Amino acid sequence: MTHGPVMLDLEGYELTEDERALLANPLVGGLILFARNYRDPYQLQSLTRAIREVRPEVLIAVDHEGGRVQRFREGFTRIPAMAKLGELFLQDPEQALELAWDTGWLMASELLAYGLDFTFAPVLDLDYGFSEVIGDRAFSKRPEIVTRLADALIEGMHEAGMPATGKHFPGHGYVAADSHVDLPVDERSFKEIDESCLKPFVALAPQLDGVMPAHVVYSQVDNKPAGFSAHWLKDILRRQLGFKGVIFSDDLGMAGAAAAGGYIERAHAALDAGCDMVLVCNDRKGALEVLSGLEGYSFSPRSEQRLAALQVMSRPTLESLDADPRYNRVADQLEAMAQI
Incomplete structure (x- = not known):
């Protein structure tokens, strides 16, 4: 098994001996980095090299969207919250779309280079x-604006050579509860969801390389959170929307995932519902339980192929970015916008 179905996290700035052993487990197919794994650009480069020395093919990911969700800050371009692009779109759609494309390209280029x-x-x-x-x-609150700006951002990411993952399917924005600490319930009908939150996913399914479902129950559609629902993932996302890429679970350590039971039950429920890879973050004991509980699991060769398709084939160098006038121009634009 080259790309196993589990994505784990790391404790600090360097790989520990325990983490090296964990990385060698064939069930581990990915690692997600957090702010606690980042001190400075040099350290990040050393960490990713050390990871590749143990498992060259492992997928290394991060939540690095801009605004308040940007894990690496010092030494990286400050990316504004995406709502800033939505505000710009209302004033100047053409400029906003161009900047969204450039934002995707720059954000992806920096991460790839490290x-x-x-x-x-x-x-x-x-x-x-x-x-x-x-x-x-x-x-934005308007699905057509979300779709157009996200489409441009995805094109920019793809230009840089990075896959794009849309979240949180089929839409987390309508519920007030935070799935990190609660289990939100969206009581709208499928028709209401289809005519609003689902629209960007429908439009962008062909361009997306990955999708992450929400730990939200859409009670008029299914009694399970979307990430544990074969109806949402297999019937709607795969069959109706024709999505061909990777389905990632949201973090199984979140309170919204507890509806499926303990960690082992959560992992099995997510994979059985149609996820290709499950994330287990901020709980090493839970991660070890998942790895133990998935021993002997019959992992789909199709899932492994989808995950393999996320491997990056070429990367820019830091030197090439520093010398690129476009990179410097866009970095200045984004820094200025982020400070407003």
């Missing part, structure tokens, strides 16, 4: 004004 494979972006949720956990992470 050895990462992808960031979990873009956020395709709508900002209804109810959800503090989504809020300005969303481009």
Whole structure:
């Protein structure tokens, strides 16, 4: 098994001996980095090199969207919250779309140059004004604006050579509860969801390389959170939307995932529902339980192929970015916008 179905996290700035042993487990197919894993650019480069020495093919990811969700700050371009692009779109759509493309390109280029494979972006949720956990992470409350700006951002990421992952399917923005600490319930009908939150996912399914479902129950559609629902993932996302890429679970350590049971039950439920890879973050004991509970699991060869397709084939160098007038121009634009 080259790309196993589990994505784990790391404790600090360097790999520990225990983490080296964990990385050698064939069930581990990915690592996600957090702010606690970042001190400065040199250290990040050393960390990703050390990871590749143990497992060259492992997928290295991060939540690096801009605004308040940007894990690496010192030494990286400050990316504005995506709502800033939504505000610009209302004044000057053409300028906003061009900047969204450049934002995707720059954000991806910086991460690739430091050895990462992808960031979990873009956020395709709508900002209804109810959800503090989504809020300005969303481009807009209007699905057509979210779709156009996200499309441009994805094109920019693809230009840089990075896969794009849309979240949180089929939309987290309507519920006030935060799935990190609660299990939100969206009581709208499928028709209401289809005519609003689902629109960006429908439009962008062909361009997306990955999708992350929400730990939200859409009670009129299914009694399980979307990430544990075969109806949402297999019937709607795969069959109706024709999505061909990777389905990642959201973090199984979140309170919204507890509805599925303990860690082992959560992992099995997510994979059985249609996820290709499960994330287990901020709980090493839970991660070890998942690895133990998945021993002998019959992992789909199709899932492994989808995950293999996320491997990055070429990366820019830091030197090439520093010398690129476009990179410097866009970095200045984004820094200025982020400070407003």
